[in-house]
Amino acid sequence: MEYKDYYKIMGLSRSATQDEIKRAYRKLARKYHPDVSKEKDAEAKFKELGEAYEVLQDPEKRAAYDRLGANWKAGEDFRPPPKWDEGFEFKGGGFTGGGGGVFSDFFEQLFGQGGFRTSEQGTRGFQARGQDAHAKIYIDLEDSIRGATRNITLSAPEMDARGHVQVKQRSLNIKIPKGIKPGQHIRLSGQGDPGSGGGKAGDLLLEIAFNPHPLYRISDADIYLDLPVTPWEAALGATVKVPTPDGKVDLKIPPNSRQGSKLRLKGRGLPAKTPGDFLVVLQIALPPANTDRAKAVYQKMQQELNFNPRQPLGV
């Protein structure tokens, strides 16, 4: 088991006051809060921070932690000294921030047993429906277009009979309904937390997000594709092949189309009662002037066309 240096995690000295601890927590919590932060390991950092604060904000736990001494280094193999908690009166003031979060083995070893952890899950005398559980799952665009069955793995903290928290993983096969949009939820009845006292289990609510697609972008029920076209296709008009999730289609490009023009294929977006649209965004690609013939064509355009794209700039 690795020793955790809670002071170091919070960037504090061992002599920090309770006010300083609170301020440091607030500041770091803002920085690493998973809703706000875009840092890669924000969630892990936030959990670590929550654990450190859980201990340091509580004078009893902090005193017990301090008693382990200052000579431990973070990550060092750690065994609590025998009777390290002797003489402390733990009121078990309840847990603050964690809200069912999972703390490290180190924390569990020190505070997870005996007097410290007040079990919230204790035998309740009444019947209660289990809590709804939440998870976010990532699917492919094609799953929504055709409907699919996906296997997902969920991990959730569970408390065993002795009050230890463990992360349990379970696997579920779920049906992805055709036409589901990013941000929508699927409700799976009875797959949430178990009820107590014979109450019904809660539901599992899955929030749908889409994996990035190499070709397409999704906006609500509409699908966008950037389509490279030649200058003459855009200028003269043309019929070109376009990939869609349903296969190739012929698309008519009207003459005098401009860079960034959007062409709409109605009803070829995500399926629904009123299906989304498929939008093609034209991207004009310039042929390289890397041969004499290509150069000659550009030179001809230069001579023949009276074209100044900078006219709106007044130059």
Add this chain to the structure above:
Amino acid sequence: MSSHDLLPIHTGTVIEEDSLTLEQLCHACGVHAEWVISLVEESIIEPQGDEIQVWRFSGASLVRVRSALRLQRDLGVNLAGIALALDLMEELENLRAELKKMQHG
């Protein structure tokens, strides 16, 4: 045949726009109705329907309530602050999506 094939396949129901009742929303987020009502009063979430009894919430409200809960619990943000933070976060998200769109081209 992989082990996945042996598991039963669960078919859920899609939470359509504006289909959650106040009770369902509270239960889904593990919060009290009073707190959700205060979120509506702060217009952090906006249900369809005039009377509490006929309020219907969207799946997006579900996400907002859960974010609001975390902001309050983890950062001690008050309701006005939550409203501001959620709106700014949403705007940021939209801008990031825009940016991605532009880089994509």
